[in-house]
Amino acid sequence: MTTAVDPARAHAKKKPAAVPEPPEHERAALDAAIADLGTGARAWSLLTLGQRRALLRRVHATTAAVAEGWADVASTSKGLTPGHPLRGEEWLSGPYAALVAVDAYADTLGALDAGRSPITGVKTGTAPGGRTVVHTSPLTATDRLLLSGCSTEVWLEPGVTADAARRAAGLGQRHPSDSGGVGLVLGAGNITSIPYLDVLYELMAFNRVAILKVNPTQDALVPVFERALAPLIEPGFLRIVTGGGDVGAYLTQHPSISHVHITGSEATFRAIVPNLTVPISAELGGVSPIIIVPGQWSAADLRYQAEHVVTMRLHNSGHNCIAGQVVLLSRDWPQRTDFLRELRAAYDRAPERPVWYPNSDKKMDAARDAYPDAARCGDGSRTLILASPADAESLETTEYFSPVLGVVTLAGTGQEFLDAAVAHANDRLTGTLGANVLIDPATQTALGAGFERAIADLHYGTVAVNAWTAFGFLTPTATWGAYPGGTVDDAPSGIGIVHNAFLLDRVERTVVRGPFRPFPRSATSAVRGYGLSVLPKPPWFVTSRTGAAVCEGFTRFRIDGDWAKMSVVLVKAFGA
Known part of the structure; x- marks a missing residue:
């Protein structure tokens, strides 16, 4: 069974501080x-x-x-x-x-x-390093329709067999x-x-x-x-x-x-x-990377994935433990400038909203003090930082918990870049809660087994491929928490997991996979096994024009199961 850490032993020699008490x-x-x-x-x-x-x-x-x-x-x-x-x-x-x-x-x-x-009847498989994979969603035709082509897998600790997982x-x-x-x-x-x-x-x-x-x-x-x-x-x-x-x-x-x-x-x-x-x-959160693997992207791809990245940062005004904060981008990608232009445009045009969480203003001021050349975007409350690895320490070690997005450039393309980005995320960024990877199907096919090995090398509790790790949070049969190994003395993203509705034991991580392109462009890559989205834009994108109505409709469908009403909601979703 998943266990928490007992601090009584770890802190046996520490003198407890005085504890304030409420009124009698x-x-x-x-x-x-x-x-x-x-x-x-x-x-x-x-x-x-x-x-x-x-x-x-x-x-x-x-x-x-x-x-x-x-x-x-x-x-x-x-x-x-x-x-x-x-x-x-x-x-x-x-x-x-x-x-x-x-x-x-x-x-x-x-x-x-x-x-x-x-998990009787639930598909299982394998992952690099002797890991058993439990395919935890989608489990029904309804989920396949509503979840924008995304899926989740729970990877168990190396050595745990499928039979042992079912028994436990x-x-x-x-x-x-x-x-x-x-x-x-x-x-x-x-x-x-x-x-x-x-x-x-x-x-x-x-x-x-x-x-x-x-x-x-x-x-x-x-x-x-x-x-x-x-x-x-x-x-x-x-x-x-x-x-x-x-x-x-x-x-x-x-x-x-x-x-x-x-x-x-x-x-x-x-x-x-x-x-x-x-x-x-x-x-406890952390600084989450968004690794952009260079490939040959269309203009529509650049725009869509820029909106994807902005959603990872601006959802809930950036007040998320799993908000993407550091984009790791190849300086050798021929389309780097085009992507940055689309990223800035998406960051500017997302709807205005309050920065409401307590003390967020101080965190934004700290980011701007550390990076005085940072751009102020949108209504001025959004900060965009372009940094080299040499001056990215504050960006990579401070969870700003506010609309602060940074871009750090690394050398290389293909497997060389991906491996360098994985190592950079593991070694330089604070926390192990979640990491995001965006990669086009042709590049993923070319990398083959090297891509799956790189995913296994990311030491994060949730890894999302062409999706946002928050999808793992939203999926009850996925698991949510830091990468294993946290202690009371060293727990930058916490200890243990939650959600985990299958109540799986000896969990290592969740991997989320989504389609690189939305409907209808996802059809061409879906036939090669890279996911089919039936929606032109997920309703949780901050740039979705109909997101409010569609998210409400999805919730009401989970209450009443009324397909007649749901069909109206899906029509609205196509207006995103």
Whole structure:
């Protein structure tokens, strides 16, 4: 089973810092919530797999009931006014992500309850280095249609066989009566589904009930979470609390907490760890590369992939742990200047939106101080930095968490460039959460096995080929987290994984693959096995004119399965 790191041993010689405490009445309320969860933990251990599956079906229903309110509150809190073209982001990264995850976990419980492995019937394969690959999506014709030709694979640790993977899949649900106690989830402040999904993973993977401490940036969503997760709150499987650092610190030190999970900054992680006496898992972000493998691209390719890169940076105004930050580009690519021209144009024309996350202005100022020649794009809030490897240190080691995009040029073409870019990403960029690679089908075919070897050499928890790694976040049967090996003393992107709806054990990474070209141009490369998109532009692109309506429609389809309404949405998608 995937395990977290126990800091009690790693920090045995460190003297804990003084822990601030909330007022007495708040401490009493927190103590009461944790006491309720202790009772809930015993009740959870008595539920059968069938009862747990029925409970998740109720969670699906209550989440569906608040989906519109969820998307509206999230959009408004981020400064996206009614009618803003990017409000679709909050449908997709909020209620959509929650609904598909609940459904996937329910399917896993159904398989286990019937005596089957969750991955019975799921295609497996191999990857370089003796790795077994589980092809985790698409699994249905509906997914093939809606997911823009993207697929996900979970690569297991070298040496794990397909048979061993099938036997181990299920994690805590293979032993449902074993209680994991009470866990603390310190919720993220940027993407609204993260706290919801982290709570589900605690229950599913570890049989751990949870107290969720919401990040203050999401306080407005607490009533939504309480309604969506009411079936877990009522029997004592979940409690939701608010507050600042004093509440978080008090909870991390509570004697009845058996585990801590945090999605947040490395600075917060560093503040927590010295005082911990229980294991911790974490997702902490990082500086994500976008490797552009040189090839012969058409004008349409240059424009489309420039918009792809800009989406990786500007989604959620850049306030994403998985936002692409450093483009690694060949200085020997004959089309380098053309691509940079399209990149700047796409960066300029993306819809304006607020830079809303706390302290983002300071991070943007830091980037501009480090690179005074950086271009200010769009409405002036977007920063574009062109740097050589010699002066890229700040860009490559600081997660700016704001609309700051850098381009670093390296020598070479073909396999030489790809290998150099992989080594540069591994060795120079902070973090191991996600890496993106864009490559045209002809070049990928020419590289052959060398390309797959390079993907295996990228030490990142999610690697996306002709897609954005956020697609792996959105796919519940994929896994999400840092590359294995993080410790409490060295965890630039965290420790452990989440999502993982098949509950696979001994996971190394997720690989996402997408089509290099959208519909209809994807048809020519699809016949050679490089993916078929049925949409002219994914609705999550920041340049999609119909993204708001399409993302809402996708979410509503996951609620009601109404193909008549979905056909109207697909027509809108062709207007992107």
